Amino acid sequence: MNQKKSALSREIMQNAIKESFLKLDPRVMIRNPIMFVVEVGFIITLLLTFVPGAFGGATPRWFNLVVSVILLFTVLFANFAEALAEGRGKAQADSLKRTKKEITANKITGNGVKTVSSTDLRKGDVVLVSQGESIPGDGEVIEGLASVDESAITGESAPVIKEAGGDFSSVTGGTRVISDQIKVRITSDPGESFLDRMISLVEGAKRQKTPNEIALTTVLTSLTLIFLIVVVTLPFFGAYLNIEIEVPMLVALLVCLIPTTIGGLLSAIGIAGMDRVTRFNVLAMSGKAVEAAGDINTIILDKTGTITYGNRMASEFIPVGTETVADVAEWAAISSVKDETPEGRSVLELIKQQGLSYEAGLADGGEFVEFKAETRMSGIDLKDGRKVRKGAVDAIKKWVAAQGGAVPADLDKNSDSVASAGGTPLAVAVDNRIYGIIYLKDTVKPGMRERFEQMRQMGIKSIMCTGDNPLTAATIAREAGVDDFIAESKPEDKIAVIRREQAQGKLVAMTGDGTNDAPALAQADVGIAMNSGTVAAKEAANMVDLDSDPSKIIEVVAIGKQLLMTRGALTTFSIANDIAKYFAIIPALFMIAIPEMDVLNVMKLGSPMSAIISALIFNAIIIPLLIPLSMKGVAYKPVSSARLLSRNLFVYGMGGVIVPFAGIKIIDLLVHLWV
Numbered sequence: 089m090n091q092k093k094s095a096l097s098r099e100i101m102q103n104a105i106k107e108s109f110l111k112l113d114p115r116v117m118i119r120n121p122i123m124f125v126v127e128v129g130f131i132i133t134l135l136l137t138f139v140p141g142a143f144g145g146a147t148p149r150w151f152n153l154v155v156s157v158i159l160l161f162t163v164l165f166a167n168f169a170e171a172l173a174e175g176r177g178k179a180q181a182d183s184l185k186r187t188k189k190e191i192t193a194n195k196i197t198g199n200g201v202k203t204v205s206s207t208d209l210r211k212g213d214v215v216l217v218s219q220g221e222s223i224p225g226d227g228e229v230i231e232g233l234a235s236v237d238e239s240a241i242t243g244e245s246a247p248v249i250k251e252a253g254g255d256f257s258s259v260t261g262g263t264r265v266i267s268d269q270i271k272v273r274i275t276s277d278p279g280e281s282f283l284d285r286m287i288s289l290v291e292g293a294k295r296q297k298t299p300n301e302i303a304l305t306t307v308l309t310s311l312t313l314i315f316l317i318v319v320v321t322l323p324f325f326g327a328y329l330n331i332e333i334e335v336p337m338l339v340a341l342l343v344c345l346i347p348t349t350i351g352g353l354l355s356a357i358g359i360a361g362m363d364r365v366t367r368f369n370v371l372a373m374s375g376k377a378v379e380a381a382g383d384i385n386t387i388i389l390d391k392t393g394t395i396t397y398g399n400r401m402a403s404e405f406i407p408v409g410t411e412t413v414a415d416v417a418e419w420a421a422i423s424s425v426k427d428e429t430p431e432g433r434s435v436l437e438l439i440k441q442q443g444l445s446y447e448a449g450l451a452d453g454g455e456f457v458e459f460k461a462e463t464r465m466s467g468i469d470l471k472d473g474r475k476v477r478k479g480a481v482d483a484i485k486k487w488v489a490a491q492g493g494a495v496p497a498d499l500d501k502n503s504d505s506v507a508s509a510g511g512t513p514l515a516v517a518v519d520n521r522i523y524g525i526i527y528l529k530d531t532v533k534p535g536m537r538e539r540f541e542q543m544r545q546m547g548i549k550s551i552m553c554t555g556d557n558p559l560t561a562a563t564i565a566r567e568a569g570v571d572d573f574i575a576e577s578k579p580e581d582k583i584a585v586i587r588r589e590q591a592q593g594k595l596v597a598m599t600g601d602g603t604n605d606a607p608a609l610a611q612a613d614v615g616i617a618m619n620s621g622t623v624a625a626k627e628a629a630n631m632v633d634l635d636s637d638p639s640k641i642i643e644v645v646a647i648g649k650q651l652l653m654t655r656g657a658l659t660t661f662s663i664a665n666d667i668a669k670y671f672a673i674i675p676a677l678f679m680i681a682i683p684e685m686d687v688l689n690v691m692k693l694g695s696p697m698s699a700i701i702s703a704l705i706f707n708a709i710i711i712p713l714l715i716p717l718s719m720k721g722v723a724y725k726p727v728s729s730a731r732l733l734s735r736n737l738f739v740y741g742m743g744g745v746i747v748p749f750a751g752i753k754i755i756d757l758l759v760h761l762w763v
């Protein structure tokens with residue numbers, strides 16, 4: 089394994105070296121105006137190496153050559169940083185492409201099963217996938233239950249259960265069924281699958297600069313332009329004082345003054361940030377989403393499947409009034425015969441387990457009423473005209489009241505005792521009569537309390553939004569330690585909460601897995617869908633967590649903050665650096681003409697030429713020296729942003745001033761041996 093890893097990193101390294109030369113193409117370089125200026129400087133000094141008098145100056149050939157070689161390396165180092173950052177993603181994309189081979193699929197047609205190629209499948213086709221077969225495309229399980237090996241996508245070797253209905257129904261093309269058989273409705277056309285998107289993402293094929301990056305690039309480019317004007321006009325002032333400043337000296341001065349350090353590392357920092365998220369098994373659809381994660385103030389989570397395990401299972405039938413357990417079980421079952429959600433199926437399971445029975449024939453010819461997050465009910469309209477429903481207690485109460493029915497006196501007491509244990513009570517009714525309650529059990533995932541505590545330290549408020557009743561919500565909220573909760577929320581309520589927070593100028597993250605979460609995932613600044621969730625949720629979100637672990641939002645936030653901080657710290661460092669280079673070069677330029685300028689030589693550098701060469705060498709090697717920091721990001725601890733900012737300004741600002749003074753001095757001691 090280790091051997092394989094080092095072979096991989098050797099391959100990435102070799103590729104990055106090759107790429108650094110390919111990226112010298114001016115059409116590529118122009119995208120990074122700062123390094124493009126350095127490249128032009130390289131070409132000018134190279135020309136002066138061959139034709140020393142081209143601009144009338146008289147610097148020695150060897151000096152022009154040395155400057156031109158250092159500038160070439162400066163550009164190569166910057167290209168190398170970017171290529172290295174891109175390398176890991178490209179390697180990962182290659183291994184994903186191997187997963188994406190063409191396979192045969194069993195398509196269900198009007199007259200039986202037909203064998204077709206996976207590339208011929210279109211949205212809406214239905215395929216049958218059995219034990220041992222690969223799933224030929226993204227889709228939704230419409231019948232059956234199977235355990236699926238998703239390791240090709242998630243890297244996680246434990247199989248996951250996929251089943252029709254509910255929030256665990258989506259399957260990804262390229263994963264493998266390892267037991268049982270499922271019918272899958274394909275949800276994506278060729279070329280638009282999750283795997284295709286994932287490949288183009290990790291490959292960085294569609295990488296766009298984020299708004300933050302564009303803003304910083306604009307500032308840095310303007311700064312470069314200002315220095316360019318200063319340097320180009322300098323000879324005119326020099327001429328007035330009868331001082332001739334040579335072109336290679338001007339090029340050296342310009343390169344030292346413009347922010348080459350951050351200019352050379354900026355794109356590597358962004359790519360590496362995205363890559364850190366990917367290595368965390370979270371797919372971010374854009375760098376913008378990762379940066380936004382770094383500034384999140386509020387996080388909205390749904391309860392079932394996010395804070396709790398989410399396999400809400402029926403565990404008890406509780407009669408109310410004068411009804412019996414058998415009656416509740418009977419109508420609970422009838423209302424569930426066609427309910428494909430895990431909750432619905434668990435009702436029939438419980439009946440089997442408890443040795444109860446029901447008259448299945450009653451449901452024949454009835455009209456199934458599917459569960460909807462809006463109605464929070466499901467059931468069946470029987471052929472004989474009776475309507476059977478189960479659902480959230482308040483929803484059933486309203487439904488029964490609308491038909492003139494009365495609510496049994498002990499309903500609330502029973503449903504409250506289920507809810508205060510953290511369970512979900514579902515009321516069962518036929519027409520205007522309530523029979524009792526189904527107790528759906530669910531448990532809070534371990535470690536949630538600590539995670540929310542960490543979020544508080546980062547200054548992030550957590551709000552749990554659930555379709556469940558207020559009492560269940562309160563119990564789970566207390567157990568999990570969230571800051572706030574909203575119960576009985578419908579999909580539009582989740583959006584309303586997000587909009588309300590956004591209106592207060594807050595950046596909002598939302599995690600969810602259900603189809604009913606999709607609109608809210610799209611509205612949030614950062615929407616993280618669980619990979620286990622529905623196709624709709626994954627398409628609406630701008631991040632997908634392959635491990636389906638909602639508490640991972642903490643790490644995503646940390647990576648986002650780290651990305652912003654790294655960029656800020658290196659910008660500070662880069663600009664502070666230029667002060668030392670300025671003091672190294674300016675005296676050197678004038679000393680050639682006016683030896684008395686030596687008083688300005690505060691750094692006591694060997695000779696004007698060795699001063700310039702040393703400053704340029706420092707300017708070049710600082711880029712590769714800072715590659716590891718750009719890739720790893722600066723250290724991040726969950727403390728307030730203000731304290732972090734002042735600490736970083738101090739460290740990278742002061743460091744940025746001191747390090748080059750020392751560095752240039754040391755390099756000069758060596759260079760001066762020859763120059």
Ligand SMILES: Nc1ncnc2c1ncn2[C@@H]1O[C@H](COP(=O)(O)OP(=O)(O)OP(=O)(O)O)[C@@H](O)[C@H]1O
Nearest residue numbers: 390391392429459461464465466479480554555556
């Ligand atoms: N199959 C079902 N049949 C009838 N009612 C159901 C069914 N599943 C859930 N309910 C009821 O509808 C409510 C809302 O369920 P839903 O799964 O939409 O919750 P949600 O909004 O996703 O919230 P969360 O996932 O945070 O708990 C549940 O609290 C429950 O009372």
Ligand SMILES: [K+]
Nearest residue numbers: 343344346348
């Ligand atoms: K510079």
Ligand SMILES: [Mg+2]
Nearest residue numbers: 390392393602
């Ligand atoms: Mg849900």
